[in-house]
Amino acid sequence: MVxxxxxxxxxxxxxxxxxxxxxxxxxxxVSIKLRDSSIPRIVVRSVPTMMGFEPKIEFIGxxxxxxxxxxxxxxxxxxxxxxxxxxxxxxxxxxxxxxxxKPYFEIQRSQRFIAGLRPKNxxxxxxKQSQALTDLIYETHPHEVYATLQSLDPSDLRFMKxxxxxxxxxxDFYRNPSRITWIIxxxxxxxxxxxxxxxxxxxxxxxxxxxxxxxxxxxxxxIQKNISxx
Numbered sequence: 001m002v003x004x005x006x007x008x009x010x011x012x013x014x015x016x017x018x019x020x021x022x023x024x025x026x027x028x029x030v031s032i033k034l035r036d037s038s039i040p041r042i043v044v045r046s047v048p049t050m051m052g053f054e055p056k057i058e059f060i061g062x063x064x065x066x067x068x069x070x071x072x073x074x075x076x077x078x079x080x081x082x083x084x085x086x087x088x089x090x091x092x093x094x095x096x097x098x099x100x101x102k103p104y105f106e107i108q109r110s111q112r113f114i115a116g117l118r119p120k121n122x123x124x125x126x127x128k129q130s131q132a133l134t135d136l137i138y139e140t141h142p143h144e145v146y147a148t149l150q151s152l153d154p155s156d157l158r159f160m161k162x163x164x165x166x167x168x169x170x171x172d173f174y175r176n177p178s179r180i181t182w183i184i185x186x187x188x189x190x191x192x193x194x195x196x197x198x199x200x201x202x203x204x205x206x207x208x209x210x211x212x213x214x215x216x217x218x219x220x221x222x223i224q225k226n227i228s229x230x
Contacts, residue, residue, distance in 0.1 A: 011044050011057070014199040018206060034206070038213040039063060039184070042206070049189070056143065058187040059205045061213050065220055066180040074227075079149065079177040080116065081223050083107075085123040088146035099137055101127060104148055106170075113171035123147070123219045133211045140204030143188045147216055150181040182220070184212050 009030045012022050020033045028046040039061035047056045065082075066075050086104035091097070103119035111117050127133060137145070151170045186209045190198055 009044070011202050014202040015206060018203065034210075037206075037210050038217060039210060042209065047187070055190050056187055057190060057202075057205075058185055059209050061184040061209050063182040063184065063213055063217060064179070065182065065224075068179040071177070071179060075180060076175075076177060078224055078227055079180050080174060081227065082180065082182075082220060083149055083151075083174060084118055084120040085219070086146075086148045087124050087127075089142075089144055099145075104146060106148075106167075110167055110170060110174075113167050114174050117174070122223070123216060126215050126219050127212065130211060130215060133208065133215070136204060136208045136211060140188070140201060140208060142186050142205060142208060145186050145208065145212060147182055147184045147212065150179060150183060153178055182213075182216055184209055184216065186212070 022032045043060045101124040
């Protein structure tokens with residue numbers, strides 16, 4: 001599949017004036033600094049699929065709420081409250097025409113190790129109320145949209161040898177988080193033309209990412225204020 005044309009990633013060319021600057025991370029992964037966005041920088045990458053020949057493209061935005069250098073003891077409660085808001089989506093109904101928001105699947109699996117973890121719909125409800133987001137989703141038809149908190153330190157990955165160890169490491173991070181960072185992901189299967197000819201789709205995926213990020217930041221701010229007022 002053609003990922004680059006004349007030395008520049010196809011997705012960078014397609015986004016045009018939305019891009020302020022970009023840099024390659026790997027042969028199929030690029031970091032993009034956006035103009036006038038709630039997420040100044042995103043990562044776009046090509047993901048192999050089980051079908052092997054139909055590419056999937058992911059747009060990933062990182063939102064630093066509390067960076068590592070500003071983490072304090074009182075930030076722990078905020079992280080734990082926000083963890084309950086993680087969500088994912090799926091298409092359902094006849095011919096998969098309805099996008100359903102639901103709590104992130106790992107919340108239920110993690111409850112074995114984290115007693116206080118309970119799904120809450122504050123973020124999901126806010127997203128469902130956004131007509132702008134609804135319009136973008138049905139125009140662009142992303143494969144999936146989900147938001148999770150960073151739940152591991154990169155240095156912990158070397159100790160991960162099983163799913164149980166993975167969940168235990170995430171439980172340790174939940175009890176003593178080193179930062180609060182939302183990871184927002186929007187993806188889509190590209191069923192024709194490879195990476196070429198999808199300019200409208202790429203712009204739509206970035207707009208979805210931006211709208212989800214705005215709402216996530218707003219909901220996070222309200223929860224942060226409520227905790228501070230207690």
